[in-house]
Amino acid sequence: MTLSLQGVHTHIGAYHILHGVDLEVPAGQVTMLLGRNGAGKTTTLRTIMGLWAASAGRVAFGGQDITRLGTPAIAQCGVAYVPENMGIFGDLTVRENLLLAARGARTLDDIDTQRLDWLCGLFPALRTFWLHPAGALSGGQKQMLAIARAMIEPRRLLLVDEPSKGLAPAIVQNLIAALREMKATQTTLLLVEQNFALARALGDHVAVMDNGRVVHRGSMAALVDDDALQQRLLGLSLGAHQ
């Protein structure tokens, strides 16, 4: 299902953060949202999720206008969100975090066993720390749990804010593999990412934000091949990162 934003403005208190964001996230593909700090990437995700209300413009998902829906209703449309701080319930166990994310399940027995085994295969730490408070996990393990929580039930759209932030390279590889598997299930992904290597490895499309606007949209391949464009939009050259 396609996500589209048309002329979205967001105010937080007295601050005008998004200044008419236009964005198209094609169904079943991975779109990377890039840009420097403060460009409005996180605000865009939170506005899509209904955590901050859009003051103008339209957000539509699968043709349905979700601009004025509350966050729970947006989640019930099949949208999962992993915030930058991961949003883990630290005092709940790993098991309880996953059970809570499975909206249709009253107990763990109600969760699709194959899906649970698949997730535990992707992230073995979940099984190891199954009954431990999630707050005791390392940063990487928390990120794994946050992603697993978003994947515990089939979703139509996954929004992830800086999935690789602070993670060791080996764990980033795990993460890429998991997100690829998610993509293989035809889930639409919109990822905010600062790690260009990850963005290149996963992204089909790219949107670059600056000052609360989308200033570039195109294919990731085109951006990867164009050093001058990278330099102009992001102030870096991918070649330098290889």
Add this chain to the structure above:
Amino acid sequence: MSATLPRTRFDVVPLALVPALALAAWPLVGTSSTWLTLTVAGLAMGMIVFIVASGLTLVFGLMDVLNFGHGVFIAFGAFIATSVLGGLADWTGADSLWLNLAALLPAMLAAMALAAAVGWAFERVLVRPVYGQHLKQILITMGGMIIGEELIKAIWGPALVPLSLPAALRGVLALGDASVEKFRLLATGLGALVLVAMLYLLNRTKLGLLVRAGVQDREMVESLGYPIRRLFVGVFVAGSALAGLGGALWALYQQGVVPQIGAQLNVLIFIVIIIGGLGSTLGCLAGALLVGLLANYTGFLWPKLALFSNIGLMVLVLLWRPRGLYPVTSR
């Protein structure tokens, strides 16, 4: 799957403080019979305070609402229970324990129902417009409590309304040389029932999981697709109902009720939930039992220190664990 995985360790130290305090007081009190009497009285007081405070700690933790009007639910519960018991004087005056309990049951249910209704209106009219605004919450909920108190005076009058214990619950049970008041045993048992029900609900049901998660991160619970506002109202109403039940028990414990009963208990309740850790049911229990026991021991040993004992306990606990015995939220 879980059978082969390691289990988490439970922090027993805060709960162990309760028997530790009781044992430490034993040699100071001197005689075992007096110690047992004081201990049962302290546990009964603690359990009633726990019933009253458990709802408030969830409201604090889940909703981040500073509800200084919680006492008004206690007061309404106490007064309606007094009226119901007054109307059933034939049953409460009879020597039959069953008739006494048959009178207590509707009194407590009425207390819970009225307090729940008042709580629902309180949330809807006073609290909802000031979510997220702490200063306004303090002012408006205190104002709500004053209005509630005045309403009670208009209905039941400003003077103390005496309340006799049902006949079969008067007097004491002799346990060796010790005398234990029958009603205090009943109150302790009721408190234990409420505790078991709450722990079951919070730890064994999806609804409880939602409440516990909501205490930690409301936004994330909403992002998972659960409408937390409905959960807020449910917890507020349930907390008010528990306060009403606690008010009925407190009125029986004190054998009388005044319109200021809520305000009098408010300070004690806030001490308990701060000691326990905002949002923590188990912490609330530990805090309430410590407060109840300490108040009874110091009242017997050093009466002049009794008033300071709860504040002193709070200071010591916060120096040891600044976020309370069982911290839940990061607030």
